[in-house]
Amino acid sequence: MPDSIATLNRSRPGKLMDKLLIIATGGTIDKIYFDDKSDYQVGDPQIGETLKLMDVSFEFETLALMRKDSLHLNDTDRALMRDAVLANEAAHVIITHGTDTMVETALALQGIAGKTIVLTGALNPARFRDSDAVFNIGCAVGAVQSLPEGVWIAMSGRVWDPHHVRKNVDRNRFESC
Numbered sequence: 001m002p003d004s005i006a007t008l009n010r011s012r013p014g015k016l017m018d019k020l021l022i023i024a025t026g027g028t029i030d031k032i033y034f035d036d037k038s039d040y041q042v043g044d045p046q047i048g049e050t051l052k053l054m055d056v057s058f059e060f061e062t063l064a065l066m067r068k069d070s071l072h073l074n075d076t077d078r079a080l081m082r083d084a085v086l087a088n089e090a091a092h093v094i095i096t097h098g099t100d101t102m103v104e105t106a107l108a109l110q111g112i113a114g115k116t117i118v119l120t121g122a123l124n125p126a127r128f129r130d131s132d133a134v135f136n137i138g139c140a141v142g143a144v145q146s147l148p149e150g151v152w153i154a155m156s157g158r159v160w161d162p163h164h165v166r167k168n169v170d171r172n173r174f175e176s177c
Helices: 004-008 049-054 076-087 103-107 133-146
Strands: 020-028 030-035 040-042 059-070 091-094 116-120 148-156 158-159 165-168 173-176
Touching: 020 049, 040 059, 049 059, 049 133, 059 076, 059 173, 076 103, 076 148, 091 133, 103 116, 103 148, 116 133, 133 148, 133 158, 148 165, 148 173, 158 173
Parallel strands: 020 059, 020 091, 091 116, 116 148
Antiparallel strands: 030 040, 148 158, 165 173
């Protein structure tokens, strides 16, 4: 019986994901609020703890690169993310990122050969009961294993080409553009 993930993985046919590199950059997924959503700090990356709790059957490494709201990210930060992806041998990369400038970062990471990179995050902090974080992380893990090399966004229950997605701030979700 063929392994379904290996069958789906068109970028590296017949090969399971050896190791997942997770680059945490901050954003709402990692926010800790001290009052009514106005006083916060970006805390420790939540994705590693989430994957441990889910008892995943693959190896992963978490690199906490920065703790920033995505509105505060700049070209220097995006270059640092790119350098981190290039410096690591992992072919599968998930980047947790704030939602406001996720598309901009995904576009800045285009053109990295031999890597499947999926950006994800959350519209509500992972620590919140009604957060979309676990759902988005699961979607990103599936996407990074089954998509060809390139850069993708996993949000709002879908996997997007960053050239054809935007965050709809009024509806608080990602959608086609």
